[in-house]
Amino acid sequence: MHSATEHQPHDTSQTRKATASGWIGSVLEYYDFFIYATAASLIFPQIFFPKGDPKTAIIASLATYGVGYVARPIGAFVLGHWGDTRGRKNVLITCMFLMGISTMGVGLLPTYDQVGVMAPVLLVILRLIQGFAVAGEISGASSMILEHAPFGRRGFYSSFTLQGVQFGQILAAAIFLPLAHYMPEDAFNSWGWRIPFLLSFAVIIVGYVIRREVEETPVFRKEAVAGERPTSPVIDAVKEDWRDMLRVVCMALMNVIPVVTSIFGAAYAVQPGYGIGFSKDVYLWIPVLGNILAVLVIPYVGKLSDKIGRKPPIIIGSVMAGLLSFAYLYAISIKNVPLAITMSLLMWGVVYQGYNAVFPSFYPELFRARNRVSAMAISQNLGTLVTAMLPAVFAAAAPPGAPDIPLMVGSITLAVTVIAALAALSARETFRIRTQDLGKRDALPVPKAEYDRIREQGNRNAKSARVSA
Numbered sequence: 001m002h003s004a005t006e007h008q009p010h011d012t013s014q015t016r017k018a019t020a021s022g023w024i025g026s027v028l029e030y031y032d033f034f035i036y037a038t039a040a041s042l043i044f045p046q047i048f049f050p051k052g053d054p055k056t057a058i059i060a061s062l063a064t065y066g067v068g069y070v071a072r073p074i075g076a077f078v079l080g081h082w083g084d085t086r087g088r089k090n091v092l093i094t095c096m097f098l099m100g101i102s103t104m105g106v107g108l109l110p111t112y113d114q115v116g117v118m119a120p121v122l123l124v125i126l127r128l129i130q131g132f133a134v135a136g137e138i139s140g141a142s143s144m145i146l147e148h149a150p151f152g153r154r155g156f157y158s159s160f161t162l163q164g165v166q167f168g169q170i171l172a173a174a175i176f177l178p179l180a181h182y183m184p185e186d187a188f189n190s191w192g193w194r195i196p197f198l199l200s201f202a203v204i205i206v207g208y209v210i211r212r213e214v215e216e217t218p219v220f221r222k223e224a225v226a227g228e229r230p231t232s233p234v235i236d237a238v239k240e241d242w243r244d245m246l247r248v249v250c251m252a253l254m255n256v257i258p259v260v261t262s263i264f265g266a267a268y269a270v271q272p273g274y275g276i277g278f279s280k281d282v283y284l285w286i287p288v289l290g291n292i293l294a295v296l297v298i299p300y301v302g303k304l305s306d307k308i309g310r311k312p313p314i315i316i317g318s319v320m321a322g323l324l325s326f327a328y329l330y331a332i333s334i335k336n337v338p339l340a341i342t343m344s345l346l347m348w349g350v351v352y353q354g355y356n357a358v359f360p361s362f363y364p365e366l367f368r369a370r371n372r373v374s375a376m377a378i379s380q381n382l383g384t385l386v387t388a389m390l391p392a393v394f395a396a397a398a399p400p401g402a403p404d405i406p407l408m409v410g411s412i413t414l415a416v417t418v419i420a421a422l423a424a425l426s427a428r429e430t431f432r433i434r435t436q437d438l439g440k441r442d443a444l445p446v447p448k449a450e451y452d453r454i455r456e457q458g459n460r461n462a463k464s465a466r467v468s469a
Contacts, residue, residue: 012461014215018148019160021214022141025092026164027171028203029137032103033068033130034172035196037262039106040064042180042270042280043193047111048119059395060120067124068131069381069388076377077234079136083373084233087216088144091136091373093208098133100204102126107197138165139377142360147217147369151435151446152306152455153462158361159302166294166356169262172196173288180280219369219435230370237367237375241439244366245379250423251314251359252383256416257321257352259387260328261344262287264394264409269332269340276335286337286344293349294356301357306455309431310362314424317354321347322417329406355420365430368439387416 044064045057083091105126112119141161149157175196183192230236237245265286269278305313324347331340367375394412398405430438432445446454 015145015148015150015157017214018145018217019157021092021211022145023160023164023167024210025096025207026137026141026161027168028207029096029099029134030165030168031171032099032168032200032203033134034169034262035175036068036103036106036127036130038172038176038266038284039193039196040263042176042266042284043189044123047113047189047193048109048123049112059392059399063392064120064124064127068127068134069385071128071131072135072381072385072388073378075132075135076139076381077374078132080139080374080377081234083136083140083143083377084230084371087220088140088147088373089211089214089216091140092144093211095133095136095140096207096211097204099130099137100200100207102129102133103197103200103203105129107194107200135381136373136377138162138360139364139373139380142376143364143372144214144217146361146364147219147435149435150458150461152451152458153303154365154435155305155310155358155361155431156299156303158364159298159305159357161360162356163295163298166291166298170288170291170295173284173291175199177284177288180284223370233371233374234378237371237378241367241371241375244427245375247423247427248363248366248376248379249383251318251355251363251420251427252380253387253416254318254321254352254355254359254420255384255387256390256413257325257348259390259394260325260409260413261290261348263391265329265332267391267395268329268405268409276332278332278335278337282337286340287348289341290344290348293345294353297350297353298357301353302361305358305361306431309429310358310365311424311427311429313354313358314362315421317351317356317358318417318421318424321352321355322414324351325413326406326410329410333406362424362427362430365433365438366427372439390416 040061045061048064049057049060079091079095082094103126106123109122109126110119138161141164142158145158145161146154176193179188179192179195266283269276269283269286270280301313324343328340328343328347331343363376363380364372390412394409397412398408402408428441429445432448432451433443434446437443445451
């Protein structure tokens with residue numbers, strides 16, 4: 001029988017610091033990543049590509065969004081290796097610097113009218129650097145929080161990684177909204193769009209100050225003291241954990257939902273070729289409101305996964321989000337703003353969070369500490385690479401003028417989310433496995449009664465700590 005204290009080896013202050021670092025780091029990095037996504041849908045077709053063919057410009061601009069994901073598997077191999085051999089903290093600081101510098105570079109690029117084809121070439125190069133950098137963020141931050149979190153509350157604390165991601169999207173749109181609304185269109189298209197990218201200078205400074213204060217995780221320090229750091233964590237992960245890595249690849253296909261909401265949905269709603277005619281500032285509010293609700297929902301779903309398990313929220317959230325994509329796209333097609341907002345709140349703000357809030361704990365729990373960052377980073381980024389090609393696929397399969405665009409894109413989306421749900425169904429449950437036993441296939445879960453007692457004690461300790469603070 002294991003005592004409660006054995007299951008809670010980390011002090012509360014380090015748990016809070018690790019969670020705050022993961023949250024703020026994700027906000028800053030994904031602010032950078034999603035201002036690019038917003039600009040690729042709203043601005044880049046007009047300024048980085050020839051103006052004579054709107055359809056080609058839309059597809060090309062959305063493809064540059066996908067190019068960032070091409071670099072993510074490469075980044076996952078390199079940054080995952082660093083995270084497992086040099087430490088979680090080390091890799092997170094590296095990711096932040098690469099992301100901030102490449103994002104500032106986008107804000108300084110010349111346009112197609114100024115330098116011709118060199119403009120999209122330089123855009124692609126900087127997007128590749130962005131993709132490389134972001135590849136290690138979620139796996140590194142999730143692993144750091146998970147390894148600092150007390151047993152019975154890993155789902156709750158790890159969910160803050162993705163709450164930070166959603167908040168980063170809110171921040172990205174919040175910067176674009178006043179610019180798109182108040183600036184004259186000519187000024188916005190010529191220089192106003194650059195402002196959010198140049199603000200990444202603040203990302204670098206603030207992020208470094210915060211992340212340098214976080215201690216390395218107890219798990220990594222223990223391996224270092226014992227001389228058990230892996231020399232080839234990537235090779236170890238592929239050899240020993242390829243089945244779970246394949247499951248994560250398939251579950252990561254759930255990135256199709258943010259693609260539908262923020263990328264293809266934006267192009268479908270605002271680009272002249274589709275003829276829907278949403279104004280840019282009105283459409284930007286749709287994902288913003290969904291993300292605001294998601295920020296509120298995520299911690300509750302993470303806490304729920306500590307009670308009922310990781311698999312049920314992921315499976316239900318995946319399938320339901322896929323079904324709601326039909327209604328969301330239909331609302332855009334009939335230019336019904338209230339209905340589009342309602343569907344966004346349901347699909348993105350609530351249902352999708354069944355997956356989104358839980359995978360930051362579920363993915364790293366499938367792997368051992370010695371190759372956790374590598375295994376999660378590689379498999380997750382391979383999955384998101386597939387979905388990153390979908391905006392261009394959607395635009396090609398349902399181009400401007402095509403009939404039944406909501407049906408076509410919705411059907412592809414539902415098929416992808418069903419694959420993700422089936423992958424989760426085939427995985428083993430992890431929420432009652434002791435932290436030191438994660439990744440061991442023969443590890444037995446803590447008996448439910450004992451686990452519930454430990455979890456409730458952890459909840460009481462957290463409440464007492466908040467009252468004391």
